[in-house]
Amino acid sequence: MLDIKRIRENPDWVRQGLVARGAATEAVDNLRRVDETRRELLTDVESLKSQRNAASKQIGDLKKKGQDTGAAQAAVREVGDRIAALDERVRAVEGELDQILLMIPNVPHASVPVGHSDAENPIVAQHGTPREFAFQPKGHVELGEHLGLMDFKRAARMSGAGFALFIGAGARLQRALIQFMLDVHVRDHGYTEVWPPALVNSAAMTGTGQLPKMAEDMYRLAADELYLIPTAEVPVTNFYREDIIERPLPIYLTAYTPCFRREAGAAGKDTRGLIRLHQFDKVEMVKFAAPETSYDELEKLRADAEDILQRLGLVYRVKSLCTGDLSFAAAKCYDLELWAPGQQAWLEVSSCSNFEDFQARRAGIRYRDENGKTRFVHTLNGSGVALPRLVVAILENGQQADGSVVLPPAIVPYMNGVERLTVSV
RNA sequence: GGAGGGGUGGCAGAGCGGCCGAAUGCGGCGGUCUUGAAAACCGUUGACCCGCAAGGGUCCGUGGGUUCGAAUCCCACCCCCUCCGCCA
Structure with missing residues (x-):
C-alpha cells in the first residue's frame, strides 16, 4: 500500500x-x-x-x-x-x-529497467557456462522415473495433475537440500531460522499483498477462513505484523515451508514434471531493513541466493525485472534462473525483491529511527531457493551417459555420502 | 468440544458510568551526586488521524449496542489460562 x-x-x-x-x-x-x-x-x-x-x-x-x-x-x-x-x-x-x-501496485524504483513484458528483462549477470554433452541430455522426468526417484502417475492418482511424489533417494534429496540451504543461510549468511504456520488468515495475506488481488491463485479453507501459504514470505513477513520493532535492524529470517498455489492462470502450462506444481517446497529469506539501507540489503539478499547455486556448481543467470514484469508489491526484483539442459531452458528458482514500505504499511510493521520516531520498515524477501526446479537442474546437469546422476559435492554429506544416483539406489 | 477465569501503556498491575490516555511499580531516556559506575534522588517516557498553526479527534482484545457521556453496563466474536473430554 x-x-x-x-x-x-x-x-x-x-x-x-x-x-x-x-x-x-x-x-x-x-x-x-x-x-x-x-x-x-x-x-x-x-x-x-x-x-x-x-x-x-x-x-x-x-x-x-x-x-x-x-x-x-x-x-x-x-x-x-x-x-x-x-x-x-x-x-x-x-x-x-x-x-x-x-x-494500487507499488511504484517501481528508479533503477528498475523500463519495459512491457518479461521479454524486456535485461540479463544483469551470468555464472558459469552450460555444460557440453557428448550425448542427448534427458529431461528430469525421464531421469527421475528411471532412477526411481519420483512417480507422477501415483501422485496424480491421489491428488491430480501438478503434484509430485518423491521416493527413496528422491525424497532424501528434498530433505538434504532443505537442510543444506538452511544451514548455509543460518551459519554463513546470518539468518535466524523460523518455522511458521502454513495456514494463515486473510489479514496476513493482505499484509504481504497476496490479497485482495491474487485471491484466485490461493487455496482457501472456507470452513475456517484460512489460506494455504503460497510462499513462506507470507507468514515470515507477518512475524512482525502490527508491531513496532524494538530490535536493531536489519533483521534476517529464513524458513523452510511447503508452498501451495492453484496456478489458476497457468492451466495447461508446464504440465509435465517438476516445473510447475500445486505444492512445492522452498527455503525463503526475509529481511526487515531501514529505508536507508534496503537497496544494499537487496544486493546482499541476491548474493545469498546466488551463493546457494554457486555452492551447488550450477549454471545460472540473473535478470532484473522490468517495470512491466514486476510483481504487484515489489519496487524492484531480481530473478535467478538455472540452466536446465534437458529442457533447454532457464528456470526461475528465486525472486529477490525489495518491497520498500509497501508491505510494512499494509501489515503495520514499524521501527524507531535514531530520533525515536516510528517509521515503516522496508521488507525484502527472496527464495533461497525453490526446490523442485533446483532438483530439475541438479538431475539434468549431473546426468551421465548411462542415465545415472552425479550429485553436487556440497550435498553429498547431506545424502549420507551418496555421490551418484543410480538405478540400484 | 464442555465448564470456569481472564484480556488495560515496553513489561507487571490498579481502575466508582463523568475529575481516566488512564494510579502505582519495573524498564527506558535526561539530570543531580560520583574519579568512574552502582545506589539514592529529581524530571521525563504510548500510538494513530485531521489541521499552516493554535488546537481538535480516536484508541483500554475485536465488532455492535445502551447513555448527554463507556476502560467501566449489555450482546456477539476472537485470543489466553485452569479443569474435563478427545487426540498426533
Whole structure:
C-alpha cells in the first residue's frame, strides 16, 4: 500500500509508476477525490465531537450540583445523531479509500529497467557456462522415473495433475537440500531460522499483498477462513505484523515451508514434471531493513541466493525485472534462473525483491529511527531457493551417459555420502 | 468440544458510568551526586488521524449496542489460562 500523503503531495509519482507498469491511472484521481471528501468529513465530525465532549462534561458538572439537565441532554442527543450519521459516511469513505489503495501496485524504483513484458528483462549477470554433452541430455522426468526417484502417475492418482511424489533417494534429496540451504543461510549468511504456520488468515495475506488481488491463485479453507501459504514470505513477513520493532535492524529470517498455489492462470502450462506444481517446497529469506539501507540489503539478499547455486556448481543467470514484469508489491526484483539442459531452458528458482514500505504499511510493521520516531520498515524477501526446479537442474546437469546422476559435492554429506544416483539406489 | 477465569501503556498491575490516555511499580531516556559506575534522588517516557498553526479527534482484545457521556453496563466474536473430554 502506498502512502496516501505521498500520493496527495505527488500524484505524478504514482501516475508515472502505474504507466511504467502498464497499469491504468484513473485510480489516482479517484483516490484524491475520495481523500478530499474524507478530510472534509473528518473536520466536520471532529468539531461536532469536540462540542459533544464539552457539553457532556458540563452536564456532569450540573448534575453534581443537582441541577436539571433535561434540556441540555436533549440538545446533545441531537448532536450525537448528527455525529452518528457523519461517522457512517466517514466509515464508508474510508472503506472506499482502502479499497482503492489496496488495489494500487507499488511504484517501481528508479533503477528498475523500463519495459512491457518479461521479454524486456535485461540479463544483469551470468555464472558459469552450460555444460557440453557428448550425448542427448534427458529431461528430469525421464531421469527421475528411471532412477526411481519420483512417480507422477501415483501422485496424480491421489491428488491430480501438478503434484509430485518423491521416493527413496528422491525424497532424501528434498530433505538434504532443505537442510543444506538452511544451514548455509543460518551459519554463513546470518539468518535466524523460523518455522511458521502454513495456514494463515486473510489479514496476513493482505499484509504481504497476496490479497485482495491474487485471491484466485490461493487455496482457501472456507470452513475456517484460512489460506494455504503460497510462499513462506507470507507468514515470515507477518512475524512482525502490527508491531513496532524494538530490535536493531536489519533483521534476517529464513524458513523452510511447503508452498501451495492453484496456478489458476497457468492451466495447461508446464504440465509435465517438476516445473510447475500445486505444492512445492522452498527455503525463503526475509529481511526487515531501514529505508536507508534496503537497496544494499537487496544486493546482499541476491548474493545469498546466488551463493546457494554457486555452492551447488550450477549454471545460472540473473535478470532484473522490468517495470512491466514486476510483481504487484515489489519496487524492484531480481530473478535467478538455472540452466536446465534437458529442457533447454532457464528456470526461475528465486525472486529477490525489495518491497520498500509497501508491505510494512499494509501489515503495520514499524521501527524507531535514531530520533525515536516510528517509521515503516522496508521488507525484502527472496527464495533461497525453490526446490523442485533446483532438483530439475541438479538431475539434468549431473546426468551421465548411462542415465545415472552425479550429485553436487556440497550435498553429498547431506545424502549420507551418496555421490551418484543410480538405478540400484 | 464442555465448564470456569481472564484480556488495560515496553513489561507487571490498579481502575466508582463523568475529575481516566488512564494510579502505582519495573524498564527506558535526561539530570543531580560520583574519579568512574552502582545506589539514592529529581524530571521525563504510548500510538494513530485531521489541521499552516493554535488546537481538535480516536484508541483500554475485536465488532455492535445502551447513555448527554463507556476502560467501566449489555450482546456477539476472537485470543489466553485452569479443569474435563478427545487426540498426533
